[in-house]
Amino acid sequence: MSEELDSKRLSLPKEQARTLASTTKTRPQMESISSRSLLKVLPWVNVSGGYYRVNRRQILEIRPGLVSFVKAEKKDGDDKNKEAELAIYGPSLSQMPSLSKIKDDELLKRIAAAAEKEDFAKGKTIVDHGSVPTHLYIILSGKVAFLQPGVYDAANATGTMGPQQYFGGFGLYYEKEEPSADNENAQAPSYTYNAVARTKVTLFKIEFKKVKEIINDIVSKGLGGIDNYLLTQKEITDKFQKTNRKGETSVDFFTGFHDDEPSIPSTFVAYDANPREYELSTGQTILKIHSKVADLYNNPYNQTEEQVRLTVEELREAQEYEMINNKDFGLLNNCDYRQRIQTETGPPTPDDMDELLSRRRKTQYIFAHPKAVAAFTRECTKRGIYPATIELDGRQAIAWRGVPILTCNKIPVVDGLTSIIAMRTGEDDQGVVGLYQMGIPEEIEPSMSVRYMGIDEKAIISYLITNYFSVAVLVPDALGILENVEVGIY
Numbered sequence: 001m002s003e004e005l006d007s008k009r010l011s012l013p014k015e016q017a018r019t020l021a022s023t024t025k026t027r028p029q030m031e032s033i034s035s036r037s038l039l040k041v042l043p044w045v046n047v048s049g050g051y052y053r054v055n056r057r058q059i060l061e062i063r064p065g066l067v068s069f070v071k072a073e074k075k076d077g078d079d080k081n082k083e084a085e086l087a088i089y090g091p092s093l094s095q096m097p098s099l100s101k102i103k104d105d106e107l108l109k110r111i112a113a114a115a116e117k118e119d120f121a122k123g124k125t126i127v128d129h130g131s132v133p134t135h136l137y138i139i140l141s142g143k144v145a146f147l148q149p150g151v152y153d154a155a156n157a158t159g160t161m162g163p164q165q166y167f168g169g170f171g172l173y174y175e176k177e178e179p180s181a182d183n184e185n186a187q188a189p190s191y192t193y194n195a196v197a198r199t200k201v202t203l204f205k206i207e208f209k210k211v212k213e214i215i216n217d218i219v220s221k222g223l224g225g226i227d228n229y230l231l232t233q234k235e236i237t238d239k240f241q242k243t244n245r246k247g248e249t250s251v252d253f254f255t256g257f258h259d260d261e262p263s264i265p266s267t268f269v270a271y272d273a274n275p276r277e278y279e280l281s282t283g284q285t286i287l288k289i290h291s292k293v294a295d296l297y298n299n300p301y302n303q304t305e306e307q308v309r310l311t312v313e314e315l316r317e318a319q320e321y322e323m324i325n326n327k328d329f330g331l332l333n334n335c336d337y338r339q340r341i342q343t344e345t346g347p348p349t350p351d352d353m354d355e356l357l358s359r360r361r362k363t364q365y366i367f368a369h370p371k372a373v374a375a376f377t378r379e380c381t382k383r384g385i386y387p388a389t390i391e392l393d394g395r396q397a398i399a400w401r402g403v404p405i406l407t408c409n410k411i412p413v414v415d416g417l418t419s420i421i422a423m424r425t426g427e428d429d430q431g432v433v434g435l436y437q438m439g440i441p442e443e444i445e446p447s448m449s450v451r452y453m454g455i456d457e458k459a460i461i462s463y464l465i466t467n468y469f470s471v472a473v474l475v476p477d478a479l480g481i482l483e484n485v486e487v488g489i490y
Contacts, residue, residue, distance in 0.1 A: 028306050033313050036320050037406035040393070041365055042434040042471070043426045044446070052278040052435050052472055058270035060239050061247025062231075064337040065095030066164040067138050086140060088112040088204055095337075098136070098169035099211075102229050110214050115204040120197040127195045133171025135205040139163050142201030143342050143484065146193045160198060160342040162484045167195060172208055173233050174226075198344070246477075278329055278435060280447075281322060283315045283467040287450075291459040308450055308465065315448070315467045323434070323471045324410045324421075331421060331432070332411070336476035346486035348376040348420060350385060353400050353482070356422050360477045362429060366400065367408040367421040371487040373398065376405070376420075378490065413487060420482040431478040435470040 006013075045052065072087035090109030093099050102108055117140070120126055126137065129149060137144075143162050147155040161167065170189060215229045244250050252265040287307055294304050327333050339359055343352045348368075353376065357363050368376070377398070380387055390399045397404040403422070411419055424431035436447035443449045447469060453462035473479045 025300065027301055028310055030310055030313055032317060034317065034320075034409050035407060036316060038320050038323060038367060038408055038410075039316065039434070041406065041425070042432065044434040044436055045427065045472075046438050047280060047435045047470075048437065050280050050437065050468075052280075052470070053275050054278070054472055054474055055275045056272045056475065057248040058272050059247050060243045060249055062097040062100050062239070063247070064097050066092070066337060066340075067095055067166060068092040068164065069140065088115055088138060096136070096166055096169050098172040098231065101231060104218075107214065107218060107229075111206060111211055114210040114214065115206045118203060118205055120201040120203070122197055122200055124197045124201075125194055126197060126201070126203075127168065127191050127193075129192065129194045130190050132190050133168045133208070135168055135207050136166060136172070136211070137168045137195070138166045138204040138206070140202045140204060142203075143198040144201055144203075145196050145198040145344070147196060148193045155194070157344075158193060160344060162340075162342040165337075165340075172211065173231050173236055199346075278470045278472045280435060280437060280468040281326070281329065281470050283318055283322070283469070285311060285315070285465050286453065287311050287463045287465055289461050289463075291455060291461055294461055304461075304463075308444075308463065311465055312445070312448060312467075315465065319467055319469050320408070321410045323469070324408065325412065329470050329472070331423075331471065331473070331479060332419060332481065334473055335479050335481045339477060339480040340483055341480070342484055343482060343486070346484075347379050347489040348372060348482065348485045349379045350383065350400070352485075353420075356420065356480055356482045357401055357403065359480045360422070360424055362424050363403050363422050363480075364425050364429075364431070365423055366403055366405045367411065367423075368405060368485075369409060369411045369413055369418045369487070370407045371413055372411070372418050372420055372485050373405055373407055375485065375487045375489065376400075416486055416488040418485050418487055420485055422480045422482075424478045427474065429478075430475045432471065432473050435472055437468050440466075440468065 068089040069086040070089045071084040073084070090112035091105045093108045093112060094102055099108070099111070102111075115138070120142075126144060127133070139161055141163055143160050144167070145160045146158045146167075148158050150156045168191075173189075212226075212230075215226060218224075218229070219226055242250055249270040251269060252267040254262060254264045256262070289304055289307055297303050322330060324330055325332055341352075341355055341359070343349070353366075356366075377387065387398050387400055387405075388402075389396045390402065390404055391397075392404050392406075397406060399405060408421075411421065425433065427433055438446050440447065440449050442451045448467045449465070451464045451466070453464050455461050
């Protein structure tokens, strides 16, 4: 039953008039589409066979890695409502060069169980320059700065460490000829720096004596000598003499004048016998559309095309997220230990950005969460500095030292802390490259396909949408990360 017309109206109501009018419509909009700067600027390499092998020179140097933490198991009598505290994950101790020879997870767990937790207030000295190391120090939270006596009055800041990093392990390297009883520490190395708590710091301490007691207990059972578990000073020295400044096997050569007709050494360049292979990751979903919708509701926009377009956008967003955060190949988890640096004070300052750039040659891009970019510009404003802008792909981008800073909302912000990524890109520059495989069946975009799967008994059409991708870091110094960046400081 139609509504009665208002007797006082003098013209046709707009509600009734709209039934005869055509409506101008937009395509379906999607708020979650981001700039996806990483996908746009990365050079992409076509991978045949699904794998990408990164061949490198052989590395003799022991490469350090991060120590992991897990929630400690609650003991009888503990408050069940209290959140479990973090403890060292034993097997991750093998990431420390001083314990890298230990392959027995149970032994590493025993060493981790010997750790003691200690807190240090801001500004407190943790170890003094010239003192003999007695403990391994593993940072649980906070930042530790390292200062060396300068040639003149000021101390030289040599770096800052944060959670999961460690120091003092060199004290576990030993000489086969033990120090004499008269002078127990005659051959023991000493600290060449002061370690100072830059913020409130909580760390784990593992006493060397306890480590050696645990290892000696294993040795006493006839399970190898101490050489099987701890590195000697000679081993460290020998490795150092056989490597270049990047830890790669050295190449022998002669430099100088030929007046005395010297013998020219022979040499060769050794390759890594077990190069890393990157497998293409897969993003897939099955898109379902009812045949009636696909047949009838296609004017002015094709329903199937719009459904595919929006699904592809979502897969591309997921692709960038994985390339940043994936535990296997993601950039945040594949950065070399020595390319991870900490902010000095919390927010990202020009000094922090300079330190990040100084770790590699030819940095081409910096990626940061929009909040981190805002925090950096605030710090610049405080110092009266105004970062330049450069043109990138037809638009203006903020830059630091000529390197564009691009936003990437896939870099997580947790408890007000985030990271800033700097990288060199391309195969020719031994940088970071994106991986995909072109030419897959029913491809609609590079390495993205839409395959028809059929119609079921309910007249629903199915399409399999697939995306193959990965990202590879060709050499460690191609990628660097500024960690523990505070974005809420005003």
